[in-house]
Amino acid sequence: MQRRDFLHYLSAGAALGMMAPFGNLLAATGPTMPGNTGANGRVVVIGGGMAGTTVAKYLRLWGGTGVQVTLVEPNPTYISNIFSNKVLTGERTLTQLSYKYGTLTSKYGVKLITKSVVAIDPTGQQVLLNDGSKLLYDRLVIAPGIDFDALPMSGTAAAQAKVVHAWKAGVQTTSLQSQIKAMTKTDTFILTIPAKPYRCPPGPYERACVVADYLTRTAKTKGAKVLVLDANPGIQAEVENFTYAFKTIHKNITYVPNAVISSIDATTSISKVNTSVGSFSGKVVNAIPPHKAGKIITDNPLLASVGGRWAGVNVLSYESNTVPNIHVIGDAAATTQPKAGHIANAEAKVCADAIVHLLRGEAVNPSPMTNSACYTPITNTTASWLSVVYRYDPATGTMLPTGNGVTESSGINKDNHEEMLKWFSNLMSDTFA
Ligand SMILES: Cc1cc2nc3c(=O)[nH]c(=O)nc-3n(C[C@H](O)[C@H](O)[C@H](O)COP(=O)(O)OP(=O)(O)OC[C@H]3O[C@@H](n4cnc5c(N)ncnc54)[C@H](O)[C@@H]3O)c2cc1C
The missing domain is CATH 3.50.50.60 (FAD/NAD(P)-binding domain)
Structure with a gap:
């Protein structure tokens, strides 16, 4: 494959080697929601960012109508961090980087609750919202991003x-x-x-x-x-x-x-x-x-199992190493992968696939792959890029880079800047549309 095709393939959000083989094809050609696939259960997702929105969408797309997905996110609009450096220079506006959840609800049937989760009760398998209401879950996915010291x-x-x-x-x-x-x-x-x-x-x-x-x-x-x-x-x-x-x-x-x-x-x-x-x-x-996982993780010392700052997870399913039935994806999880939006999207797909299998009583994919691509504007007309594909390594239980590891662009040029715009558009469509 040409690098250009490869990056476009990556940017279409492929989580390679997954057990929902037609997921990417469906995403590329306009997905239709399946009926009941044998997966049944309530999944609550905390956080409608790059990771949480993707997992909510793909849980429905791959799990079908038996998987009831509720996304809890306090903001009615998500503002992309990606490209926000270009807001500083006046090349973009925050409005241009704003994404709504309409497609998630209308096309995929995700239930959106515009509130925050303030507490988690892992024993009762429920979460408490800031209006005092509670949501029961069979599986909980937490994707709150980061907080700061x-x-x-x-x-x-x-x-x-x-x-x-x-x-x-x-x-x-x-x-x-x-x-x-x-x-x-x-x-x-x-x-x-x-x-x-x-x-x-x-x-x-x-x-x-x-x-x-x-x-x-x-x-x-x-x-x-x-x-x-x-x-x-x-x-x-x-x-x-x-x-x-x-x-x-x-x-x-x-x-x-x-x-x-x-x-x-x-x-x-x-x-x-x-x-x-x-x-x-x-x-x-x-x-x-300095960064740490979002407060809803660090408020729960059992979940923040890595130094009290990050959530330790099993990267086959992103289930917490310490609390059953709770999965953590995106920046809040401690893995060998970078904290970035593209990989958050890929992690979300591995997690969605795993949850669908678990809800069917099946084993999860034993060899997931993920990918990360990042384009970097260097001036207002030129950019560079890096990309890396990760594969599960059973010996260490971690995701390790394949091949030569991280590949970087051999230069900084206008072509890269143009490809960057397509990459961003693909990634955000795969997440929000
Ligand atoms: C300047 C900049 C440039 C970047 N450029 C790139 C790039 O080029 N490529 C790339 O791949 N990545 C890039 N990133 C990184 C990327 O934005 C993050 O890694 C990505 O957003 C992480 O996704 P996430 O879902 O974990 O967190 P987020 O996208 O931050 O989403 C977290 C969501 O959780 C919600 N939330 C938090 N707590 C709660 C709660 N208690 N209840 C309910 N909801 C809650 C928040 O409101 C938020 O919407 C960039 C970041 C920055 C700052």
Whole structure:
């Protein structure tokens, strides 16, 4: 297969080697809901993001009418994090990145409840919603994404409010966009990257590139600098492409590794970021704090079995290692796979397939495969990419990269930027349409 076809195949959301063999074909040609497939039960899904929406859709598509799926999500609209860096530069709007759940309910018969889950009762197999109501489940899928540790900060409330992460697309993205727009040519934009694991390994370096590109392309800000303070010892993804981009394309970027934040002195003009390798001052501070699984996981120490921060799962079904009948997918799960939207979509399909089999009293697929692809805008017209296919390894019980592992684009160019737009459109259609 040509790389282009391969990436389009991947981006159609294939979870390779799964036991619902026609799933991808159906998705590509316009799926029809099957009747009762012998799988019967109530599945509650917490979180309508990349992972939760996909699992809800595919549970119905592969499980049929006997699988009653209820999705609980507090927001009526999902705003994609993917491409939200392009909102910072004015190339996209949040409205263009907004997705609704209409198809999920009308086409696939998923029941949507626009509320939050505030507690889980694994013994009674029920969840409590923020309006006091309860939902019983036979299988529960939790896909709440991530939460953050608080960063130690000083300064007035107004000054502290300016220090945003914008790592969950929404109001913080808009705030950061305004702050970048207000910069002048003598200003510095500071981006801090937390120690791994964090969501979207190439994402922060991508942000540094597109902000540096915007600052250089805009007359008012040409000459402004980008300072990347990375808590990690080096660039975490696409090392060759980002090293080249930082050194050659965006000479206004300075990259500082091993910079673990100790505190931030926020002011409304110049803020100071104190780190393990020194203090740095900048006009705009975009601080991405250390990550952990969404609160509904960390509120339940039994579920947050990996350091009290992430959910340990069996990657054959994404069932929790510690709590039966509860599955965790997407960024909140601790696996060997990256925390990213494309792989969240793939994990969701492995999980949906496994639950359908379990509801039929059958064994789950013993050798699932997943895939991740990530396109990275480097400027407003060029991009790079990486892709990797994972296969279940029975010896370690983990998903391991196949072949040569992670493949990266051999360059940064306009073709990649065009393919990126198609990839994104396919991925979001597979998730929300
Ligand atoms: C700037 C940026 C760029 C990115 N670019 C890419 C990219 O190019 N490619 C890629 O693959 N990935 C990318 N990602 C990563 C990707 O967005 C995430 O990995 C992905 O969204 C994870 O999916 P998820 O379903 O686990 O979490 P989310 O998509 O965050 O969804 C979680 C959902 O759960 C809901 N929720 C939380 N708690 C509760 C509760 N108690 N009750 C009910 N609902 C709840 C939330 O409201 C939310 O809708 C990027 C991320 C960022 C920040």
